[in-house]
Amino acid sequence: MKKPNLTDRLIKNSKAGTNTIRLRDNSSDPALKGFMLQILPSGLKTFVLSFTSPETSKRRFLKLGTYPAMSLKEGREAARQARILLDNGLDPITHAEQSKLKAITEKEHQKRLGTVEQLFNFYLLDLEMDQKRSAKQVKSIYLRDIGPNIGHIKCCEVSTDHIVDILALIENRGAPTLANRTRSYLRAAFTFGQHCKSSPRWKKNQDLPDFNIRINPVIDTKKATGENRVGNNYLTKEEVKKLWNSIGVDAMSADMALAIKLLISTGQRVEEVLSATWPEFDRQELLWTIPAERRKNREKNKSREPHLVPLTEFHLRLLDEIKQYSGSSRFLFPHHQDASKPRTSDSLSQAVYRFCLPQGKSKRSSFPKFAPRDLRRTWKTLAGSIGIGLEVRNKIQGHASQDIGSIHYDRYDYLKEKRLGIELWIDWLEELVTND
CATH class of the missing domain: 1.10.443.10 (Intergrase catalytic core)
Structure with missing residues (x-):
């Protein structure tokens, strides 16, 4: 006699025993091969997939989710997704572990990515080490217009739009010269962030974050018009x-x-x-x-x-x-x-x-x-x-x-x-x- 497929009613009415019970889903769908409900003596009901690992040739059980938090429909879909991995020669348990590890690694990497505030801290330090007189003005401009707007953002997430918004605020105050000066310092700071890891001065600095700047977001911005250039000014x-x-x-x-x-x-x-x-x-x-x-x-x-x-x-x-x-x-x-x-x-x-x-x-x-x-x-x-x-x-x-x-x-x-x-x-x- 053909055994019935899993149903919500069957799952709800199934009782725990003294040993682990596994109820197979006897579907004709090959993508659901090995899909079953596991009932522990404690009464916990879990959807699992039984499979032979293509990597070790050993029998393994993949936990898909607990019932009723995961519905029967969701359990079957999870089994199908696992079977796709198996069809491609991947062990779904190993794949899940690797994905989790990759996510953790990516999360740690994101923590190490430097913010705009950190970028300017190191850029200012670099200017001061070179005894650049512009350091004082760079710090003033950062504190007034840059830090409050994008200081908290990761450098790799700063877009041209972020830069344009800052420059527009300054230009709209009637200060086109300051806007262009701010643009110049922003461009120089992001250029520093792009290349500091290869600089002899900073290469071995353990405190230097990874700014991960692929493209300088200031490059595509335009200078403010109406700048009051004093470069030609002199007294008669x-x-x-x-x-x-x-x-x-x-x-x-x-x-x-x-x-x-x-x-x-x-x-x-x-x-x-x-x-x-x-x-x-x-x-x-x-x-x-x-x-x-x-x-x-x-x-x-x-x-x-x-x-x-x-x-x-x-x-x-x-x-x-x-x-x-x-x-x-x-x-x-x-x-x-x-x-x-x-x-x-x-x-x-x-x-x-x-x-x-x-x-x-x-x-x-x-x-x-x-x-x-x-x-x-x-x-x-x-x-x-x-x-x-x-x-x-x-x-x-x-x-x-x-x-x-x-x-x-x-x-x-x-x-x-x-x-x-x-x-x-x-x-x-x-x-x-x-x-x-």
């Missing part, structure tokens, strides 16, 4: 004269006014002037020696040579005025709250901004907008207009030459030529700012 000689004779205690703090005058009279970088220390100045030799480690182009300065800036009596008088405000600090322009540190470029930028756009009830007229770094371009432009050659101007300002001869062989300091150039500049500047 009339503006230099007005600026020189306007700044002071009334229009700007005395120390910041003197910092601007030192910038104009030497043509050096903002950071090099603000972080200058008194031991760098030799009054007898009329020489300002900027150490190699304080130079912006220190990575390109293969010889690690300092930058020599000739001085004149005009500069010494400026230094005497500066000394009145620097007190006992080793810095020419010490921080007001901590004299062991120099003033920051932000403080000078704010002073210039307030000078250009008088605040509150001030009756001063406005001044054409400029940034402190524009004074270096001003020097370069006006010095050229009075006949100081480009090579000498480059040497005075400490621009790094990139030709092979300059990098590896030329060790001449050009001090004589630079001194003649500076003296010509000061003669012109002194006449400009003192004559009515």
Whole structure:
């Protein structure tokens, strides 16, 4: 007599015995071969599949699910799926174990994937190790606009849309220049994340996450339009004269006014002037020696040579005025709250901004907008207009030459030529700012 197929009624009415009971499903469907209900002495009812392993040729039982949590229909479907694996030469029990292990491994891998916050932590550390002055601005931009939006997201999950949303928020605030700067830093950070594992500096770092960045999500974004580029901005000689004779205690703090005058009279970088220390100045030799480690182009300065800036009596008088405000600090322009540190470029930028756009009830007229770094371009432009050659101007300002001869062989300091150039500049500047 043919045994009946499994039915819900049969399963519900089946009782447990003293030993394990197995009720086969006697279906004519070959995909259900070996499908049965197993009843333990405890009364637990489980759908199982009996099969011969194609890998070991041993008889095995695959637990499919417990009844009634798994219905008879679901049990049969699970048996069919297991039979598909068997037909392909796979042991469903081994396959399930491997799938579980793979899922666990993938979960662990996902935990190790770095977030945008971790990316910027390491990127900032990399910038600081290279003594990049941009590190401070990168951190500020991250904290303001990047971190709050995508800091928690895995780097590999960041899309172009995420980046576009951040840039749009900044651009909609009326800050296209900042938007483009943010775009530049984001692109650089994700590029760092792509290649840091192959970098000698980070290759063996055990704390470095796997960022798993396949494609830089910033590449396909576009720059903001309407950017206020200050790269071409410089002051005319009339503006230099007005600026020189306007700044002071009334229009700007005395120390910041003197910092601007030192910038104009030497043509050096903002950071090099603000972080200058008194031991760098030799009054007898009329020489300002900027150490190699304080130079912006220190990575390109293969010889690690300092930058020599000739001085004149005009500069010494400026230094005497500066000394009145620097007190006992080793810095020419010490921080007001901590004299062991120099003033920051932000403080000078704010002073210039307030000078250009008088605040509150001030009756001063406005001044054409400029940034402190524009004074270096001003020097370069006006010095050229009075006949100081480009090579000498480059040497005075400490621009790094990139030709092979300059990098590896030329060790001449050009001090004589630079001194003649500076003296010509000061003669012109002194006449400009003192004559009515």
